[in-house]
Amino acid sequence: MKRIFVIVVWLGVALLGAGAFGKIAFDRGEPLNATWFVVAAVCCYLVAYRLYSAFVAAKVLALDDSRATPSERHDDGRDFVPTNKWVLFGHHFAAIAGPGPLVGPTLAAQFGYLPGTLWLIAGAAFAGCVQDFVILFCSIRRDGKSLGQMAREEVSERGGFIAQLAVLAIMTILLAVIGLVVVNALKSSPWATFTLAMTIPIALLLGLYLRFVRPGRVLEASVMGVAFVLFVVVAGQWVADSPWWSRVFTLSGVALAFAIIVYGFAASALPVWLLLAPRDYLSAFIKAGAIFTLAAGILFVRPQVLMPPLTRFIAGTGPVFAGKIFPFCFITIACGAISGFHSLISSGTTPKMILRESHARFIGYGAMLLESFVGVMAMVAACAMPPGIYFAINSPPSIVGGAGDAAAATISGWGYPLQAQTMTDLAHKVGELTLWNRAGGAPSLAVGMAQIFSSTIGGERLLSIWYHFAIMFEALFILTVLDAGTRVGRFMVQDLGGRVWKPFGRTGWMPGILLSSAIIVALWGYFLYQGVVDRLGGINSLWPLFGISNQLLAAVALVVATTILMKMGRLRWIWVTLLPMAWLVVITMTASYQKIFDANPRIGFLAYAHALAAQIANGKIPVEKIAETHRLIFNQRLDAAVTGVLAAMILVLIVEALAQWYSILSRRKGPVLHESPYVATRWAANFSGAAHGDD
Amino acid sequence: MRKTAKTTSRFLRRFWRGLREWCGDAAYESYLRSPGTQSGARPVLSAEEFYVEQLNRRYSHPNRCC
Numbered sequence: 001m002k003r004i005f006v007i008v009v010w011l012g013v014a015l016l017g018a019g020a021f022g023k024i025a026f027d028r029g030e031p032l033n034a035t036w037f038v039v040a041a042v043c044c045y046l047v048a049y050r051l052y053s054a055f056v057a058a059k060v061l062a063l064d065d066s067r068a069t070p071s072e073r074h075d076d077g078r079d080f081v082p083t084n085k086w087v088l089f090g091h092h093f094a095a096i097a098g099p100g101p102l103v104g105p106t107l108a109a110q111f112g113y114l115p116g117t118l119w120l121i122a123g124a125a126f127a128g129c130v131q132d133f134v135i136l137f138c139s140i141r142r143d144g145k146s147l148g149q150m151a152r153e154e155v156s157e158r159g160g161f162i163a164q165l166a167v168l169a170i171m172t173i174l175l176a177v178i179g180l181v182v183v184n185a186l187k188s189s190p191w192a193t194f195t196l197a198m199t200i201p202i203a204l205l206l207g208l209y210l211r212f213v214r215p216g217r218v219l220e221a222s223v224m225g226v227a228f229v230l231f232v233v234v235a236g237q238w239v240a241d242s243p244w245w246s247r248v249f250t251l252s253g254v255a256l257a258f259a260i261i262v263y264g265f266a267a268s269a270l271p272v273w274l275l276l277a278p279r280d281y282l283s284a285f286i287k288a289g290a291i292f293t294l295a296a297g298i299l300f301v302r303p304q305v306l307m308p309p310l311t312r313f314i315a316g317t318g319p320v321f322a323g324k325i326f327p328f329c330f331i332t333i334a335c336g337a338i339s340g341f342h343s344l345i346s347s348g349t350t351p352k353m354i355l356r357e358s359h360a361r362f363i364g365y366g367a368m369l370l371e372s373f374v375g376v377m378a379m380v381a382a383c384a385m386p387p388g389i390y391f392a393i394n395s396p397p398s399i400v401g402g403a404g405d406a407a408a409a410t411i412s413g414w415g416y417p418l419q420a421q422t423m424t425d426l427a428h429k430v431g432e433l434t435l436w437n438r439a440g441g442a443p444s445l446a447v448g449m450a451q452i453f454s455s456t457i458g459g460e461r462l463l464s465i466w467y468h469f470a471i472m473f474e475a476l477f478i479l480t481v482l483d484a485g486t487r488v489g490r491f492m493v494q495d496l497g498g499r500v501w502k503p504f505g506r507t508g509w510m511p512g513i514l515l516s517s518a519i520i521v522a523l524w525g526y527f528l529y530q531g532v533v534d535r536l537g538g539i540n541s542l543w544p545l546f547g548i549s550n551q552l553l554a555a556v557a558l559v560v561a562t563t564i565l566m567k568m569g570r571l572r573w574i575w576v577t578l579l580p581m582a583w584l585v586v587i588t589m590t591a592s593y594q595k596i597f598d599a600n601p602r603i604g605f606l607a608y609a610h611a612l613a614a615q616i617a618n619g620k621i622p623v624e625k626i627a628e629t630h631r632l633i634f635n636q637r638l639d640a641a642v643t644g645v646l647a648a649m650i651l652v653l654i655v656e657a658l659a660q661w662y663s664i665l666s667r668r669k670g671p672v673l674h675e676s677p678y679v680a681t682r683w684a685a686n687f688s689g690a691a692h693g694d695d
Numbered sequence: 696m697r698k699t700a701k702t703t704s705r706f707l708r709r710f711w712r713g714l715r716e717w718c719g720d721a722a723y724e725s726y727l728r729s730p731g732t733q734s735g736a737r738p739v740l741s742a743e744e745f746y747v748e749q750l751n752r753r754y755s756h757p758n759r760c761c
Contacts (some may be wrong), residue, residue, distance in 0.1 A: 087717050102759070174761050215723075215743040216742050348757055
């Protein structure tokens with residue numbers, strides 16, 4: 001009887017999800033209510049978790065709870081700490097949830113709400129969650145080894161080196177592009193710039209408190225820090241209202257880029273307890289609070305989605321970024337559906353803290369479902385504003401013809417009615433000087449979030465506070481990724497450099513620290529500067545480059561996962577990782593080819609370089625701009641080369657893997673699996689990790 | 696009534712403990728309780744030493760994602 005009841009309930013969930021999905025996909029009448037998105041997403045996630053992840057856990061991976069995990073075998077209270085599965089879920093989610101699932105869907109909204117939403121849900125269920133789950137499992141079975149180490153042992157030496165280089169490449173481009181998102185969010189905004197600048201002294205204060213006053217008392221320090229941050233969000237308004245202070249904090253894009261570069265260097269070279277860690281604590285609490293508030297706000301306000309399901313830009317002429325829906329929708333969404341970067345977390349801290357193998361399903365698969373849900377919420381927030389406003393905020397001036405009436409006429413001509421006065425009024429309401437041409441996703445998402453939040457609490461009166469809260473929330477945790485990433489990049493540079501000259505590899509040697517910090521900051525700083533001065537808006541070239549590198553890293557992870565499954569003799573179920581891998585290879589190769597060779601200068605890097613060279617040759621560039629144009633030409637060629645190198649790396653890895661698979665399948669070589677030997681667990685079946693005596 | 700109060704209090708206690716573990720507030724306590732520390736094989740770090748050492752380890756590999 002109970003079984004029938006369970007079947008009926010799950011059938012009901014599946015039917016509800018299918019109905020909501022059908023409504024989203026086929027409704028062409030009145031604007032849709034956002035509740036349909038939430039219902040469709042949640043029902044699909046529940047069904048995917050209940051059925052598909054259970055299938056992967058039982059059949060493909062055959063998780064074994066009788067086996068001791070690394071946290072039991074090496075429990076040292078430092079790296080290997082047995083952790084309750086809910087707590088570890090929180091840890092893992094806080095680590096994987098970055099700006100990607102917020103910014104990617106917001107940018108992909110230029111195709112309409114439908115393609116992005118479909119890929120966010122389906123991509124997560126069949127690719128992203130599977131990748132996180134399988135890599136977590138593989139790492140648990142190998143004492144928490146990293147993706148690079150697993151690639152080296154299970155695929156080939158060269159495979160491991162490629163994985164390491166891919167990580168450094170993705171890190172460089174990631175840091176540049178998220179830096180650009182911050183620049184575009186803070187540009188000409190004294191309020192937002194002041195608020196974010198103030199988070200630095202607040203973090204320093206917290207760092208000193210946690211180091212010298214109450215060591216390790218993170219909770220009380222974070223509560224104080226969050227209170228200070230909320231205060232400076234409000235205080236930013238006074239700065240914006242003061243003519244003198246407002247001038248001090250009104251910075252150009254280039255000035256902001258240099259400020260972020262200096263900050264990145266300082267955060268990497270200073271002791272971690274002083275700036276980086278306390279900022280991370282603040283960011284984690286504010287991130288959790290803002291995501292929860294956004295979800296509650298969407299459910300409470302139930303906004304109408306005003307963006308059409310498909311826009312005219314699916315053909316490739318989008319103003320935010322150029323390129324057809326295939327492959328650029330998938331490349332742009334990136335982290336909300338599948339992120340290669342997650343494989344680094346799944347083979348980093350989490351496998352060393354997991355209590356039982358079966359928890360990998362909840363933590364690996366489940367946390368990625370939640371990240372996808374964050375992406376769906378970002379899509380809803382971006383699509384809940386009138387499309388004309390969305391395009392006005394996200395289009396570069398070279399596409400829409402500057403700002404004001406001319407730009408409003410261009411956007412209206414696309415079929416998305418907009419009046420220049422609407423933008424002026426909106427900017428005034430949110431306390432900004434202008435909202436035109438703020439590509440990067442953050443300002444449009446902040447407008448969407450602020451409208452949802454203010455409809456819940458405060459009304460229009462608090463719209464400006466909510467807007468700057470949203471900007472602060474996005475910028476704060478983007479900078480957290482930026483400083484943590486720069487520091488990790490510094491270690492990678494030291495590791496690579498140490499192979500050539502040993503002293504450089506010593507992580508405590510000050511000249512080595514300064515030089516490696518300068519190298520990694522110079523790498524991403526160059527791309528950031530290039531994005532800021534790009535006439536096409538920067539995001540147009542850098543975000544696809546980031547998406548390609550991220551998805552390539554995911555392909556690397558899935559190549560490793562497929563090889564391991566093959567060695568484990570799970571050939572029957574190999575399609576679980578092989579199909580997403582093949583899909584990623586197809587989209588990344590297509591996108592790489594188009595970004596390098598497409599004849600449209602807005603898509604192809606080489607075509608743009610050629611067009612700029614032709615402009616110089618035809619005398620269309622003023623003399624004073626010729627040097628700058630030569631730099632732009634160099635940048636386009638550099639971007640083409642980087643894309644080509646990334647694509648070549650994955651091709652080499654696939655050839656390596658194919659050779660390995662051929663030897664296994666043809667039985668020329670017995671599969672050698674580098675798993676840790678089986679050790680039976682000594683923990684009782686009900687041990688929850690919290691049972692260190694205090695319950 | 697008493698049962699509800701007891702369940703609520705247990706839930707809140709667990710939530711509080713989970714929150715402290717999640718944010719790192721309870722890391723030093725976990726360290727002191729771990730078999731690696733209790734075995735006496737290595738000198739036990741003070742709260743301050745442990746805090747700095749833990750942060751240096753945590754931020755030397757990717758722990759924040761895009």
